[in-house]
Amino acid sequence: MQTDSCSYNCNNCPNCRISVFSDLKSDDMNLLNDEKTIIKLNKGQILFQQDTRPHGLYCIKKGKVKVFKTGSEGKEQIVRLANDADVVGYRSLLANDNYQCGATAIEETTLCFVPKETLNKLLQENISLYKKMITLLTEDLKEAETKISDLAQKPVRERVAETLLILKDKYGFEADGQTLNVVLSREEIANLVGTATESLIRILSDFKKEGLIELQNKKIKLLNTSKIFSTAHLYD
Amino acid sequence: MQTDSCSYNCNNCPNCRISVFSDLKSDDMNLLNDEKTIIKLNKGQILFQQDTRPHGLYCIKKGKVKVFKTGSEGKEQIVRLANDADVVGYRSLLANDNYQCGATAIEETTLCFVPKETLNKLLQENISLYKKMITLLTEDLKEAETKISDLAQKPVRERVAETLLILKDKYGFEADGQTLNVVLSREEIANLVGTATESLIRILSDFKKEGLIELQNKKIKLLNTSKIFSTAHLYD
DNA sequence: GTTTTGACCTGATTAAGGTCATAGTTTGAA
DNA sequence: TTCAAACTATGACCTTAATCAGGTCAAAAC
Numbered sequence: 001m002q003t004d005s006c007s008y009n010c011n012n013c014p015n016c017r018i019s020v021f022s023d024l025k026s027d028d029m030n031l032l033n034d035e036k037t038i039i040k041l042n043k044g045q046i047l048f049q050q051d052t053r054p055h056g057l058y059c060i061k062k063g064k065v066k067v068f069k070t071g072s073e074g075k076e077q078i079v080r081l082a083n084d085a086d087v088v089g090y091r092s093l094l095a096n097d098n099y100q101c102g103a104t105a106i107e108e109t110t111l112c113f114v115p116k117e118t119l120n121k122l123l124q125e126n127i128s129l130y131k132k133m134i135t136l137l138t139e140d141l142k143e144a145e146t147k148i149s150d151l152a153q154k155p156v157r158e159r160v161a162e163t164l165l166i167l168k169d170k171y172g173f174e175a176d177g178q179t180l181n182v183v184l185s186r187e188e189i190a191n192l193v194g195t196a197t198e199s200l201i202r203i204l205s206d207f208k209k210e211g212l213i214e215l216q217n218k219k220i221k222l223l224n225t226s227k228i229f230s231t232a233h234l235y236d
Numbered sequence: 237m238q239t240d241s242c243s244y245n246c247n248n249c250p251n252c253r254i255s256v257f258s259d260l261k262s263d264d265m266n267l268l269n270d271e272k273t274i275i276k277l278n279k280g281q282i283l284f285q286q287d288t289r290p291h292g293l294y295c296i297k298k299g300k301v302k303v304f305k306t307g308s309e310g311k312e313q314i315v316r317l318a319n320d321a322d323v324v325g326y327r328s329l330l331a332n333d334n335y336q337c338g339a340t341a342i343e344e345t346t347l348c349f350v351p352k353e354t355l356n357k358l359l360q361e362n363i364s365l366y367k368k369m370i371t372l373l374t375e376d377l378k379e380a381e382t383k384i385s386d387l388a389q390k391p392v393r394e395r396v397a398e399t400l401l402i403l404k405d406k407y408g409f410e411a412d413g414q415t416l417n418v419v420l421s422r423e424e425i426a427n428l429v430g431t432a433t434e435s436l437i438r439i440l441s442d443f444k445k446e447g448l449i450e451l452q453n454k455k456i457k458l459l460n461t462s463k464i465f466s467t468a469h470l471y472d
Numbered sequence: 473g474t475t476t477t478g479a480c481c482t483g484a485t486t487a488a489g490g491t492c493a494t495a496g497t498t499t500g501a502a
Numbered sequence: 503t504t505c506a507a508a509c510t511a512t513g514a515c516c517t518t519a520a521t522c523a524g525g526t527c528a529a530a531a532c
Binding site for chain 2: 069071072073075077079091092094095097100101127130131133134135137138139140141142144145146147148149150151152153154194195233
Binding site for chain 3: 155156195196198199202217218
């Protein structure tokens, strides 16, 4: 984990305009800028590990991160994905808990580490920051509850379709307007869906036969989004 | 839904000493007391329905409530249970969303309705109330993420054992120190576990044969908590 | 007091999806 | 450029748990 003190200025960071820190006034922005640290992760590098103690939160400048719980048999369940301008590791920090999940970069990622003390200083002065945190939490909780009900009620095929749409919403398409702009292994997608890798592969190849998607190594092209949508049975 | 303006005073309410409103100063407590409404629900009565608009939050004075999502085929997935002093319906309110879940009393329940406007007034003056809300949200999110990983990775049998322990933690025992102090139908327990009613019944009767529990109509007695715990594989 | 209703339980069957084994591909490091 | 390691894919098999059907029981309604 390379750390590199302050080669970037938060005041110029486009993410800070939209992230949880968007409403900070100039003084506070400078504080944030002074006390943050820049971290660079290569693909596969660990950001933080489950059951360890948080010392701050991470704001993604550029890159992609998976947040996952490791279960009994060492199998990972991905509970969230993060993209540019997303904040990770804040739940455990706010709760004063150990991390319930681990986090790993799924591609080369640059992020800012904001120490706990800095965040607390900022929170003291900014009720708007509390509101932003609450917004993050309510969004995550909503998604989590949807996921619970899907896992309990939907068959794997529907969950795979839904996952493809979630990936689309989270990371968007490449320039061609069809290829998902994220690279995950089959195992990782399976861990997101909550199924066995083989089952996921089978269903992806079904989708391919049915003309819903096209596969080129790890790249997935969505050919018929509306049909994928109806396969996911999102509004029954 | 009977409403009954102000037969109770928040200042004397033992729950307000431990609930999310515990840190309010006297003025604010009076405001809360003046603007709240008392609601009484019989077993099975609806507190709020999925996809409707929230107008406030509910603080349980005495009783038990289930919070659930209704899926495709009308099957309920219970996502949370609430007990005395718990607050329900606050996520959607804070997020300015429609309710993602419905809520229904599982026994006779008395609760206070706190209108949105009152809550907003209180929030403006009390940063500690923001902190309390954040605490609630982080707790719920933690539980939700655990549930996601359990649903994806654990077999039904383990989840049933775990659910019995969750019920114990949430509602405790009756005077005998063994009987779960909550009455749920088999279907409701199944909706909590995320399985079919028949599967739940079979596993309960397995547990009975194995001497883990005793069943007397809807009452469930935990005979061997530590063996139930190991059956749940909580720390593998 | 009988009927009805609804919840609980059990057995048989089946479908979904997990596991195992193996072969083919891709990838990246030497 | 090559080769090993890691990932992807597919077939065969097996386990789990869902579904279906039928039966018991107790309480409520008539």
